[in-house]
Structures are given as C-alpha cells and as structure tokens.
Amino acid sequence: MRIVDYQNIHQLLKKTIDAKPDITAYRWFLDAEGTSESVTWAEFYDQLKQVGKSLMALDVKKGDKIIILSNTCYKWVLTDMGTTCSGAVTVGIYQSNLAEDCKYIINHSDSVVIFAEDQDQLDKILKIRSEIPNIRKVILFNGSYDDDDWIITYDEFLALGKNVTEKELQQRIQEVTPEDVATIVYTSGTTGVPKGAVITQDNLIFTAQSVEGCAEVLDGDEGFLFLPLAHIFARTLVYASMLFGTTTNFARSIDTLVDDLKLAKPHWFPSVPRIYEKVYSKVVSGAEAAGGAKLKIFNWARGVGDQMADCILNKQPVPLGLSIKYKIASKLVFSKLHAALGGRLRFCISGAAPLDPVIHKFFIGAGIVILEGLGMTENTSFTNVNRPDNYRIGWVGPPGPGIEQKIAEDGEILFRGRNVMREYYKMPEETAKNITPDGWLHTGDLGEIDSENFLRITGRKKDLIITAGGKNIAPSAIEGTIATSKYINQVMVIGDKRKFLTALVTLDQDNITEYANENGIKFNEFEELLTNDKVVKLVTNEVAEKNKNFAKFETIKKITIVPEFTVENKMMTPTFKIKKNVAAEAFKDKINSMYPKD
DSSP states (O other), X not given: OXXXXXXXXXXXXXXXXXXXXXXXXXXEESSTTOOEEEEEHHHHHHHHHHHHHHHHHTTOOTTOEEEEESOSOHHHHHHHHHHHHTTOEEEEEXXXXXXXXXXXXXXXXXXXXXXXXXXXXXXXXXXTGGGOTTOOEEEESSSOOOSOTTEEEHHHHHXXXXXXXXHHHHHHHXXXXXTSEEEEEEOOOSSSSOOEEEEEHHHHHHHHHHHHTTOOOOTTOEEEEOXXXXXXXXXXXXXXXXXXXXXXXXXSOGGGHHHHXXXXXXXXXXXXXXXXXXXXXXXXXXXXXXXXXXHHHHHHHHHXXXXXXXXXXXXXXXXXXXXXXXXXXXXIIIHHHHHHTTSOOOEEEEOSSOOOHHHHXXXXXXXXXXXXXXXXXXXXXXXXXXXXXXXXXXXXXXXXXXXXXXXXXXXXXXXXSTTSOSEETXXXXXXXXXXXXXXXXXXXXXXXXXXXXXXXXXXXXXXXXXXXXOOEEOHHHHHHHHTTSTXXXXXXXXXXXXXXXXXXXXXXXXXXXXXXXXXXXXXXXXXXXXXXXXXXXXHHHHHHHHGGGSOGGGSEEEEEEOOOOOTTTTSBOTTSOBOHHXXXXXXHHHHHHTSOOO
C-alpha cells in the first residue's frame, strides 16, 4: 500500500470530514437504557476548532504541553484533537495515578494547562498545587469549582476562544509540520521513573495508515473503546478510526462494560488480554454453576468449537458432520456469547500482553476472531498484527506496511519505521541506549520470525529467569497459563538464581467467595481466605494441574497466596503490568520462606 505524506494530523482528519460530514463520528451512553449523545464528523470538526481557538486564547503556543487527566471519554478525544491540530502537545495521565505521580509528569513535561475529568481528579491537582508552578489554568470536563479563577469549566473554556478568528486558527494549523511533536506518552514504568516517549505528527499519521493496511474495516462499521487514552494503544486506534471515518462508541466505565457492549453492538473493538480472560472465566464458571444437562451441552459445544478452530487455524475444509454439529453448538451455546458482545462482532484486537492459547482457541471456536498484535509506547503502539484472513494462536502476525523487523544476535526483537518515536523527552542517554544511529528500536522482547514473516514473542530480556541449574525460562507463558484457573487472578513467577520456580498468586474474588460459600467456609473479610487451608489446597491443586503443560524445570514447586497487586499499592502499573521488583521487595520474607535455607 502507499503511505500518504500528509502535512499534519489536521490534513488527515480533514479528508474524513470532507468525505463523511454527516456520518456519526463519536457516540457515548448516558445510562443503562441506551440514552446516548453523539456528534457527526462535521460537528466534531466544529468543536475541535473551538478547542484550538480557546487554547490560543489561553496563550498556548505551538509546542506547549497540555495535560489530560481523565478516564476515556469523548471530551478526551475532542481535547486531544483540538490540541494536536493546533500545534500544541497532548500529555495524558492515567486516571488511576496518585497525586505524586501526576506531579512528576506535569513538571517533567513542562506542561502549562491541565484538563481534569471531575472532582476526584481535581483533588489530586489541588493537593500538589503549590508544586506545579507552570500550570496557568485547570479546566474541568465535568462539574465546577467556584471562587477560584485558576479552575474553570469546560464550557467556560470553550467560550474563551470566541474572539479568535477562523483565519488565525487556520494560520496556526498550517504551521504544523510532520516533524512537530503531537504527544508525549509516559511509559507506565515497571521499573524506575516513567519515561516520556516523544511521538510526532508523522508517527501518528504513518501508524494510522499502517494499521489501515492490516485491517478489514467496512463502511458503516462501529468500534467500541474503553481502554485508557493515556496509553498509546487506545490513541493509535482512535487515529486509525479517524482515518477510516467510522463510528467510535465510548463505554461509560470499565464497570459498565458488559451492559455497554450490548448497547453499542460494535463490529470490532480493541482490548487487553485481561478482559478476554474475565469473559472466559465468567462463561466457564456459569456453565459449571448450572451443572447437569447445561454443563454437558456446554462441554460438548466447546469440544465442537475446538474442532472447528483446528480446521480454521490449519486452513483445512470443514467436514459436513462437523459443520452440522457446529450450527447446533452455535445456536445452543455460542450465540449467547455473541449476544453478550453486542451481536455484530466480526473481530477483536488483543494487545499489551500475551493472550493465553487456551482462551484464544475457545473464542475462535465460538466464532469470535481475536487478532493478537504487538506494539509498545516507543513505536506508537503498533508494529505487528494478525490479519483477519490469516491468523494464528501464539503469534503476533507480520509487521504492518512500512515497518521493518529483525532479530538481533542475542535474540532481541528490533523494529525500524516511521512509527518509532523521536526520543525520550529530556533523556538523551536513554534514547541513545534504545534507538541505534540507523533507526532500529530495541524492544527488550525476545522472539523468532518464521518464513512467512510472522513474529512470535518468546519472552522479555529483563524478565528472563536463569535458574541455579542454568535453565533459561521466560515466565510470561507460565504466568498466563496458570492465570487461566478461574480461582486465580494474578501470577508472579520467581526463580532467578534459585534451584526451582515458585510463584506469588492472588485470588479471583468472585469465584473464591462462591467456593467458600458452597463449602461452608466462614469468613468476615475476604483477606481471611488467603490463608484458609481449604482455599490454599484448592489453589495449590489448580497450579499442579496447570504444571502438566510445562517441562519439569518450568513447573511451579510452591506457591504463596498474597493480596492483590494494584495500582494503589504501587505493585501494578496503570496498564495492568505487575511491578515485579516492588512486589518482590514487599513479599521478600514470603518468597524466601518457599526456599530451603541451605
């Protein structure tokens, strides 16, 4: 495919505005009954111009940094587009970040204006107000804050630009070049301080087109977005959808996801593996809870689905008998899953972490195509993805158009292309360490490339466990397999320089609570179940069953159940990756107790 060299994001967007002015661009739901509001592409363009004019009225100049501290919502996208089109730079902060974390990003990025979602987010800003001297104005997406000129509502903000002319705005827009910075995206940081990946206008323009070259998005398609927009994965797909000119529906929140999927009825959506894992766990738990004939029908249908998945993945014809059985299985079982996901779903995208093969195969067998892909903040969150007509389990697919990949001598995956960030903001040494002089980005991932240019991730260089016996073990696959147990929530494998592997595990609260109630286990607080003998035995047996999937040296010999890893206790990043060094230090004594002292 040919990559078009647009001058800037505005020019790319204007192509869609002119071609599809009356098509719905964005829709968001107000309640569980489906009451919604929406804007067409033409209305969206008018509103983003208001944003651009109001930023100019606040004396926000080209290259100035703008913070957005909010959950995913329409105003996030509107503010981002108004910012980038007018030459300023968007800096997103995860809504789950603590005040101290916000302070670091605000000051390090040299930001001058903050958009905060609501009172909860504003409280974080007020807590650090005296420590963020460069902030000249805070704008609230929702709500108001009286008697303080430093804080204004979104409507008050939009009114600021009434005296900025269209000519002045368009002149600013025309000054924006492909090399100008569009956004700085701070990595969530499993170790050390967050690093700000500097993403240019051209990075986003190129990546949106490369995604388009891999997708099968049709006119009239509708997407569904709930991932945090502070993460570049969600942002990249927003820009791609903008290029497609299709409709994006916003979830009200992560807690209303199930209801909102039914309301939105999307044709496709992006997600992280954790969502698929939770859906899978809920489906399997529901069948087991029903028991009797319903469980037998479910298990039969699942077996039929697995056979169908094998035919699809091996590109083999479907036998007539299997085709008939599959129609029955779909009617009795799989149709309910499709209905729960809106009823129109053609495919999903999974990124940010490996998807367990058992779960992946289940969805394919149920008629739901999940396309695994790969990306990282430093390459605008896209390098590879499986294709709708050519996909595999356990592989992240070929690279997108215009992206090169190779494997270094030590097994590390490297990428080169116009999707690679310009630099880490104010970190030249880190930049030089991660990007070679000829443009190859070091990913830290280990992998292999086959004859069809498909890429498979085998582990992380920094996560690689080398046991005392010299065995090299990539823990991510082990962690993912064990986490498919409906009773287990999170897994962290330990074993570097140790004689054998152990693991810290956390519990799935819903399923463990149900198990406790069914087995007469009395408890007042959920934490009491972490040390209950019956629960410990149950989880130990679950891990032992999962161990059958591994070589002997990869098996988990002992486990310790610990409280959940969360953003709040600083053991998890906002993108749901465990901060292993923090967790290892916090549970140091428990880890040491699993190993002999000799």
